[in-house]
Amino acid sequence: MSGLEVRARDRLRDLELDVELQVDGDGSVAIVGPSGAGKSTVLRIIAGLRRPDPGRVVMRDEVWLDSGRGINLRPEERTCGLMFQDYALFPHLSAWRNVAFGMPGPRQDRRGRALEQLRRFGVEELADARPDSLSGGERQRVALARSLARDPSVLLLDEPLAALDTRTRAHAGRELVHALRGTRALAIVVTHDFSEAAMLADEIFVMDEGRIVQRGTAAELSARPTSAFVADFAGSVVLNGTARPGADGLTQVDLDGGGVLQSTDLIRGPVAALVFPWEISLQPGGAAHESSALNRLAVDVISVTEIGNRARIGLSSPQPLVAEVTVESIRSLALRPGARVTATWKATATRLVPR
Amino acid sequence: MRRAAFAVGLFLALFLVLAFLTLPIVAIFVHTSPGDLISSLGEQDARDALWLSLKTSVAALAIIVIVGTPAAYLLATREFRGRSVVVTLIELPLVLPPAVAGIALLASFGPEGLFGSALDDAGIQLVLQTAGVIVALTFVAAPFYLRQAQEAFAAVDRNLMDAARTLGATEARAFIRVAVPSAGQGIASGIALAWGRALGEFGATLMFAGSFQGITQTVPLAIFARFSDDFTAALALSGLLVIVSAALLLSVKVLGRSPILGGGAP
Numbered sequence: 001m002s003g004l005e006v007r008a009r010d011r012l013r014d015l016e017l018d019v020e021l022q023v024d025g026d027g028s029v030a031i032v033g034p035s036g037a038g039k040s041t042v043l044r045i046i047a048g049l050r051r052p053d054p055g056r057v058v059m060r061d062e063v064w065l066d067s068g069r070g071i072n073l074r075p076e077e078r079t080c081g082l083m084f085q086d087y088a089l090f091p092h093l094s095a096w097r098n099v100a101f102g103m104p105g106p107r108q109d110r111r112g113r114a115l116e117q118l119r120r121f122g123v124e125e126l127a128d129a130r131p132d133s134l135s136g137g138e139r140q141r142v143a144l145a146r147s148l149a150r151d152p153s154v155l156l157l158d159e160p161l162a163a164l165d166t167r168t169r170a171h172a173g174r175e176l177v178h179a180l181r182g183t184r185a186l187a188i189v190v191t192h193d194f195s196e197a198a199m200l201a202d203e204i205f206v207m208d209e210g211r212i213v214q215r216g217t218a219a220e221l222s223a224r225p226t227s228a229f230v231a232d233f234a235g236s237v238v239l240n241g242t243a244r245p246g247a248d249g250l251t252q253v254d255l256d257g258g259g260v261l262q263s264t265d266l267i268r269g270p271v272a273a274l275v276f277p278w279e280i281s282l283q284p285g286g287a288a289h290e291s292s293a294l295n296r297l298a299v300d301v302i303s304v305t306e307i308g309n310r311a312r313i314g315l316s317s318p319q320p321l322v323a324e325v326t327v328e329s330i331r332s333l334a335l336r337p338g339a340r341v342t343a344t345w346k347a348t349a350t351r352l353v354p355r
Numbered sequence: 356m357r358r359a360a361f362a363v364g365l366f367l368a369l370f371l372v373l374a375f376l377t378l379p380i381v382a383i384f385v386h387t388s389p390g391d392l393i394s395s396l397g398e399q400d401a402r403d404a405l406w407l408s409l410k411t412s413v414a415a416l417a418i419i420v421i422v423g424t425p426a427a428y429l430l431a432t433r434e435f436r437g438r439s440v441v442v443t444l445i446e447l448p449l450v451l452p453p454a455v456a457g458i459a460l461l462a463s464f465g466p467e468g469l470f471g472s473a474l475d476d477a478g479i480q481l482v483l484q485t486a487g488v489i490v491a492l493t494f495v496a497a498p499f500y501l502r503q504a505q506e507a508f509a510a511v512d513r514n515l516m517d518a519a520r521t522l523g524a525t526e527a528r529a530f531i532r533v534a535v536p537s538a539g540q541g542i543a544s545g546i547a548l549a550w551g552r553a554l555g556e557f558g559a560t561l562m563f564a565g566s567f568q569g570i571t572q573t574v575p576l577a578i579f580a581r582f583s584d585d586f587t588a589a590l591a592l593s594g595l596l597v598i599v600s601a602a603l604l605l606s607v608k609v610l611g612r613s614p615i616l617g618g619g620a621p
Contacts, residue, residue: 049517075520082521088514092536101532102522150523 004059004154004186008045010052017041017052017210023203028180028187030201031212032194032233038210039190040085043156046188047082048075059153078154081147081185085159087139089131095142096127102150117145121179137168144176148183155185161196173199194218194233206230228272228353236274236351237321243271243352250294250347257318262294263350274351280323282313282333285340293344297321301339304330311335315343380597386587387594395591403569404577405595411485411573412553415492419500419549424542427501428530431508442505449498453558456495460563464490487564488571492553500549507541508534543611547604554600 003024010017017038023029031039044050046057048064051072057065059080064073089098100114118124121141131139140160147155160176161169177200180187189200197204198218206214206221206229214221214230225231232238239255246252246262253261253273261273285298299321303314311330313323323343325335333341395401430442448456463469464481474481481487511534519529535542557575564571566580574596581589 076523084514088518
């Protein structure tokens, strides 16, 4: 086995952790889930900062933890780098001394090697600065340089972008992708943001209430979520209802709170109907029915949020849903809170999963 | 109007506190000319007392810091049964009257005390000896340091220690390289408090070690010895002690904020 294997059961304050995860090869994976799902705990278990019982952590044939055999390597004995959410830079040490802290090898050329490492992340000129004088983005790069300074086989990143403001986040995210590709370490990123996970990782583990509920690529999770939870997380609109056989071999879903949908998925009983926001188009309230889209819901506009050249339109059916349209459509449809429009999408774009 | 009255009240309270606490110190220097201070240094017994005070307080402080720092770290970072009992026992000397502390030391380390014969067998003499002064100072000053250091260690971000471990540091190295510097400012103010308490120690020293010039007569004891027959000389020595104490405390505080001790400067 060439990758990382983690099996752990652990009792947390208000959570029963029961995780099995197997990562083959290199590259990067993400553990994504809401806060309190136990994601950071998994990282702490891998790093040796927390000991689950029973637990097993094996990295490239090296057993780091095996509670059954009484093996438990100390954190300093595991070739594992951990970047904390708040970066945890040592406040009393300059940037280069932070990076040099974990560096093996002779003392005399440590500064040179630390500078080299800082240069990789474009922050060499900050070598003598203390962490409290650095910006969030600079701190993140110093922390990344530090966690890679020992050349770890596994790099754990706990919410690497969460401490940054929204404007730096996108840029820092792209840089992080680049940095992760440049290392030999297997990277495990923990985040609560699905799009961040999609950007940073090749494969995603979705975690909820202490368990891994689904794994796959971002595209797989979006297209074939096995639960409404994963669908919601992957950015789908989730509408709850009850499915029963409909006309023409389709499934009809009576939505809770009113409204009817059609889907090509064949399933019965309580379901979550899933559709991507960009599959939903909006038409004026009283427009004639003139498209192949079977699903038509009368909805009220709740919010309009412009993101560059597109906009997210918050709607109420009365169940909440979101449509993504171009900025041009806001004008042509006079979309503003309180407006009444019709949301339409195709039955073939409607996924049904049991609830 | 009522808000203004409240603000005035606050300032009045602060003024009263300040006046009451500083006036007596100001009075010492009103009665003592700089010439008196210098001439008091010229006297052998004053020089002996000052030198002894410095020697014994530094020795006591060294013992307190070397043994107390790891102990405070343990108390701050580990949960164990009876921890709060231990903390209370350690803080007990804080509320002990100095006379009681002196008696307690005699009862344990004196010739007739609990460990008296054991110490005697080991050839260790404490009572009426300089070593006895150090024991007394350590006993009364240690809790001040332990309290501050414990608080400072408890405030150190756990993530910093965890980060050090994942960067290859053993627990001991993380303690020395991360916990101690991060707690630097709290440790420095603990040292300042303990040092101040040790320099001012009077009752326990007098009862346990006596007042012999050059051997156990620290500055406070020398002041008391002069007090009955030469008030001016006692005043001058007091002024000297105020200056020395203030200078020591100030330098420790400044050092705690500097990068050398690693106090996280803002």
